[in-house]
Amino acid sequence: MYTQGVKTGRRLRFLAALLALVVLALALGGGMVRADDKSDELRDKYKELEEQLAQEKKEMQNIQAQRQSAQAQKESLQRQQQLLRQQIETLVAAIDETQRLIDLKKIEIEAKQAEIDTRWDEFKDQMVAMQIMNDSGAVAMLASAESLYELLTFSDVLQQMSEKQVSVLDFMKAQRAELNEQKAELDAEMAQLEADRAEMEAKVAELAGNIQAADKTISAAKAQEQAQQVEIDATEAAYEQAKKEFDDYIRSITASSFNPVFLSGTFIWPTSSNRITQYYGGGHGGVDVGAPAGTPIYAAAEGTVRISGWHDHRYSYGNYVVIDHGGGMSTIYGHMSSRACSAGDYVQQGDVIGYVGNTGYSFGNHLHFEVRVNGGRTNPMGYFSS
Numbered sequence: 362m363y364t365q366g367v368k369t370g371r372r373l374r375f376l377a378a379l380l381a382l383v384v385l386a387l388a389l390g391g392g393m394v395r396a397d398d399k400s401d402e403l404r405d406k407y408k409e410l411e412e413q414l415a416q417e418k419k420e421m422q423n424i425q426a427q428r429q430s431a432q433a434q435k436e437s438l439q440r441q442q443q444l445l446r447q448q449i450e451t452l453v454a455a456i457d458e459t460q461r462l463i464d465l466k467k468i469e470i471e472a473k474q475a476e477i478d479t480r481w482d483e484f485k486d487q488m489v490a491m492q493i494m495n496d497s498g499a500v501a502m503l504a505s506a507e508s509l510y511e512l513l514t515f516s517d518v519l520q521q522m523s524e525k526q527v528s529v530l531d532f533m534k535a536q537r538a539e540l541n542e543q544k545a546e547l548d549a550e551m552a553q554l555e556a557d558r559a560e561m562e563a564k565v566a567e568l569a570g571n572i573q574a575a576d577k578t579i580s581a582a583k584a585q586e587q588a589q590q591v592e593i594d595a596t597e598a599a600y601e602q603a604k605k606e607f608d609d610y611i612r613s614i615t616a617s618s619f620n621p622v623f624l625s626g627t628f629i630w631p632t633s634s635n636r637i638t639q640y641y642g643g644g645h646g647g648v649d650v651g652a653p654a655g656t657p658i659y660a661a662a663e664g665t666v667r668i669s670g671w672h673d674h675r676y677s678y679g680n681y682v683v684i685d686h687g688g689g690m691s692t693i694y695g696h697m698s699s700r701a702c703s704a705g706d707y708v709q710q711g712d713v714i715g716y717v718g719n720t721g722y723s724f725g726n727h728l729h730f731e732v733r734v735n736g737g738r739t740n741p742m743g744y745f746s747s
Contacts, residue, residue, distance in 0.1 A: 404704060407603035414596045421589045428582030435575035442568040445561050452558045459551045466544040473537045480530055607704070628661035628744045629710055631694060631730050632717060638727055646738040647693065647731035654726045656717040658694055659710075661730075661744075662686045666706040666714070672721060678729065679721025682714050689736075695729035696720050 634652035641648055664686035672678035678695030682702060685691050698718025702708060719726045732741040 403603065403607040407600060407607050410596060410600035410603050414593065414600050417589065417593045417596055421586065421593060424582055424585045424589055428579055428586065431575050431578040431582060435572055435579065438568050438572045438575060442565055442572070445565050445568070449558060449561050449565070452554055452561065456551065456554045456558065459547055459554060463544060463547045463551065466540060466547060470537060470540045470544060473533065473540060477530065477533045477537060480533060627746045628692070628732075628741075629659065630745060631659050631661050631692075632656055632728050634717075634728075638725075641738075641740045641742065647695075647729050648741045650728045650730060652717045652726060652728060654698055654716075654718055656728075657713045658682075658697065658715045658717060658728055660684055660708045660712045660714050661692050661710070662690075663708060663710045664691075666702045666704055666708060667691065669700050669702050669704045669706075669714075677721035679723060680715065680718065681721070684708065684714070689734055691733045692741075693729070693731040693733065695731075696723040696727060698726075 632650055632652055633656060634650055636651040637648060638651040639645055639649040662684075664684040666682060667685045668681070668683040670681070672681050672695070678693070680697040680700050681693060681695040682697070682700055683691055683693050694715060696718055697715035697720065700715040702712075702714045708714060717726055717728050723729075730741055732739050732744055
């Protein structure tokens, strides 16, 4: 009898609330229809701003990605530039060493040329003396010969002396030619080193230009980020204001239509599963009920859906629903795979409002169920008859 009386009383309260709505609608001359239209208009407004905000944040991510890419490119170019500068320093050292060897080779060539010139002068003097002997002194030299062998070999000795001088001169000229060849090789090496250095310096200059271009890209991206952040802040403020206007409006029409007391004496269990995976307490503000994905979730009591959306927070409820039951009492249903109601809907106890899922900050399919009184969490288990 008691249970039947509770159900009858609940039904009478609902009929009274419904009658109050009808009376209010008639008094306003069809204002209830307009109220629904206004609710839709306000909801559409904040939903549109919500989508705009998401798009602007996406654009911000693109801008930030461009800036980060340009920054990475700049750092890569700077590393290449530093490597080239180190290679140029090595080339400069090689050029200095090659120039030192060239200078030494020049000194050797000049010394060898001076030696050749001296030998050549001596050879010319010798040739002149031999010519004099052939012309006028030959008879005297022949007369001074002490033996027939000296007399017979005198001419051969002069010839050998001449050939020896020529051989020395030829050897010295060959040495000079070898020194010149070594110098030519050093000159060629120097030319190649200078060419390599010029090429590297050109690359360094090119990299410097590319780094300047990257700096401009980074600066432009930062300016875009600042401008985009201004847009995001403005849209976020407009979104929060529109959301507040919608919530305030829903609260106002609900408060004017329903008795501001808790409409149900007890709750019904919000899903068909009884497998509790985590109880209330110890920092956990609700009860977790494990269930397969897609299991229906029921309204624990009748009331007005205040929120039906995505919870954007570090410890996100994911897809979630908040139902206001009157008298400061509300329930929260988190981590849904999908929602089956919209903000502003009035739901009866046992109506399907969504389905079990694993969205938001969740580690497995379950329903996170909370009971709040005047915004404060309380143990849900105290609101069930069994």
